[in-house]
Amino acid sequence: xxxxxxxxxxxxxxxxxxxxxxxxxxxxxxxxxxxxxxxxxxxxxxxxxxxxxxxxxxxxxxxxxxxxxxxxxxxxxxxxxxxxxxxxxxxxxxxxxxxxxxxxxxxxxxxxxxxxxxxxxxxxxxxxxxxxxxxxxxxxxxxxxxxxxxxxxxxxxxxxxxxxxxxxxxxxxxxxxxxxxxxxxxxxxxxxxxxxxxxxxxxxxxxxxxxxxxxxxxxxxxxxxxxxxxxxxxxxxxxxxxxxxxxxxxxxxxxxxxxxxxxxxxxxxxxxxxxxxxxxxxxxxxxxxxxxxxxxxxxxxxxxxxxxxxxxxxxxxxxxxxxxxxxxxxxxxxxxxxxxxxxxxxxxxxxxxxxxxx
Numbered sequence: 001x002x003x004x005x006x007x008x009x010x011x012x013x014x015x016x017x018x019x020x021x022x023x024x025x026x027x028x029x030x031x032x033x034x035x036x037x038x039x040x041x042x043x044x045x046x047x048x049x050x051x052x053x054x055x056x057x058x059x060x061x062x063x064x065x066x067x068x069x070x071x072x073x074x075x076x077x078x079x080x081x082x083x084x085x086x087x088x089x090x091x092x093x094x095x096x097x098x099x100x101x102x103x104x105x106x107x108x109x110x111x112x113x114x115x116x117x118x119x120x121x122x123x124x125x126x127x128x129x130x131x132x133x134x135x136x137x138x139x140x141x142x143x144x145x146x147x148x149x150x151x152x153x154x155x156x157x158x159x160x161x162x163x164x165x166x167x168x169x170x171x172x173x174x175x176x177x178x179x180x181x182x183x184x185x186x187x188x189x190x191x192x193x194x195x196x197x198x199x200x201x202x203x204x205x206x207x208x209x210x211x212x213x214x215x216x217x218x219x220x221x222x223x224x225x226x227x228x229x230x231x232x233x234x235x236x237x238x239x240x241x242x243x244x245x246x247x248x249x250x251x252x253x254x255x256x257x258x259x260x261x262x263x264x265x266x267x268x269x270x271x272x273x274x275x276x277x278x279x280x281x282x283x284x285x286x287x288x289x290x291x292x293x294x295x296x297x298x299x300x301x302x303x304x305x306x307x308x309x310x311x312x313x314x315x316x317x318x319x320x321x322x323x324x325x326x327x328x329x330x331x332x333x334x335x336x337x338x339x340x341x342x343x344x345x346x347x348x349x350x351x352x353x354x355x356x357x358x
Contacts, residue, residue, distance in 0.1 A: 002163030003329030004033050004264045005098070006287075010160065018098070021090040029154070032286040032332040033264040036105065036154040037117070037136060038089040043070040043149075046083050049139060050118075057120045058085070058137050072151050077216055080146045085118070088136040089152070092128065094160075100128035102136075102158045103266070103283045109304045110352035111217065112144035112210060112248045115155045128158070143306075144210035144248050145230065148218040155219075159264070159284060165327040167263075172325055175260070181325075182255040191268060191322035194301055197254035198316035199239045200349075206241065207234040207251040208351060217354055227355045239316035243307035252349040253301035254317060258290040262331045265289075265323045267301065287328060288335025300348050 005013070007030050013019045019035065029036040046065040052058045062085060070076045070084070078084050094100065102117035103126060116125040120134040128136075138156055149155075167175065169188050176186045187193035198206045208231040217225060234241055234249060243249065259265050265285040290299035303320060314320075351357065 001329050003161065003165040003327045005160035005162065006328050006330050006332035007032050008333045009329065010035055013160070018093050018095060019090060020093065023089065025090065030334075031157065032288060032334050033328065034157040034159040034284055034286065035090070036157050037102070037138065039072065039138065039149060039151055039153045039155065040087040040089050041072050041151045043072055043076065043078060043084040043086045043140070044068075045070060046085055049083050049141065051125065052118060052120055052122050054121055054123060058118055058122075058135070072149060075148055075150045075218075077146055077148050078140055078142050080142045080144065082141070084140045086138045086140060088117075088138055090158075091135045093133045094128070094131055096131045098160055098162055099130040100132070100158050100160045101266075102126040102128065102156055104156050105154060106302070107219075107352040107354070108155045109283075110250060110302065111147065111219075111354070112142070112304070112306075113147065113155060114141040114143055115139070117156055117158065144212075145214055146216045148216050148220075150220065153219055157284060159266075161326070162329055165329075167325045167327070175263070175325070179258070179260045181258050181260075181323075184255065187319065189322075191324040192257075192265075193319045193322050194253045194255050194257065195317045195319050196303060196314060197252050197300070197349075198236050198241060198314065204235040204237050205233055205349070206236045207249050207349065208232065209234050209244075209250075210248040219354070222353050223356055225355045227351055227357070230355070231351065236316075241314050243305065243312045243314055245307050245309055245311060247307055249303075249305040249307075250349070250351060251303040251305055251314075253303060253320075255300070256290060257285070257299060257301050257323065259285050259287055259325075260291055261287045261335055262328050263287060263325050264328055265325045268322050268324050285323065286335070287332050291335070302350060 010030050014025050044062050045067045052061055104115045108115050116139045118137045118139055172188050214230045267283040
């Protein structure tokens with residue numbers, strides 16, 4: 001059977017030794033359609049981002065690019081603007097026919113932590129080929145804030161799939177008719193398009209922009225930080241904002257999105273030709289996100305936006321990304337937001353869980 005591997009099958013993969021870790025994986029690492037990955041005990045500060053390449057091991061390339069090592073055992077700061085490679089606690093022995101894709105967790109993306117997974121022999125970030133046997137590494141580049149990390153922290157996640165089960169536009173249209181995926185009209189073109197909300201129902205707060213000079217964020221401190229010290233409000237009275245080159249923004253989608261229980265989705269960036277910006281660093285949407293059955297009733301997509309070379313006018317309702325839907329191999333026993341600690345069910349415009357809101 002093809003499709004994204006659900007939580008109960010991830011448990012079976014662990015039991016079969018196809019996913020192994022030291023120490024053993026914890027039950028709460030298993031999400032409805034993915035597995036959280038944990039940082040190991042050392043970070044390698046490297047001169048530049050790299051991929052291992054065909055026939056090469058990451059460990060051998062580390063010897064080539066390493067500047068110094070950082071012991072994470074007692075906690076250590078990963079500094080803004082630097083690149084680190086951290087061996088993860090998990091390793092894989094995938095059977096033929098099972099491949100994987102990794103992505104940053106939502107809170108990681110909302111802190112502008114560029115976090116990607118690399119593997120031995122890898123020629124792409126975040127893509128693990130079928131049958132891969134070997135270790136996993138996280139490449140971490142804090143872009144806006146320096147962060148304090150410890151072993152066992154979970155900055156990225158991995159999703160397993162058998163074959164390809166991406167919905168075509170006609171299948172997505174039929175699914176939307178049967179179980180609405182967005183409130184209002186669905187823009188379906190190579191996935192489900194979503195747009196930016198710059199005309200909120202009340203007030204003129206449309207987002208946040210990261211301040212350039214801030215303190216360190218301890219990733220274990222939840223709800224502890226005053227957003228005023230790290231973020232500037234972005235307001236608009238006319239449904240548009242101008243993005244500054246190099247700046248990082250948290251915005252929100254105009255559409256409330258729903259992921260039915262038998263499906264998973266991944267956020268993909270929109271065509272580069274529509275503007276000088278990139279949307280999305282954290283891209284997995286789990287089964288049950290925004291879905292009535294899981295207490296969601298439609299949840300907005302938070303947009304992590306970085307402007308590139310030139311200032312760019314972003315306008316209300318502009319399409320900025322798309323959701324690619326896939327079938328699950330089976331409906332997961334646990335859904336996003338139902339009985340598990342899901343931080344962003346029913347969300348609107350929201351910073352990461354580290355900040356006090358309201």
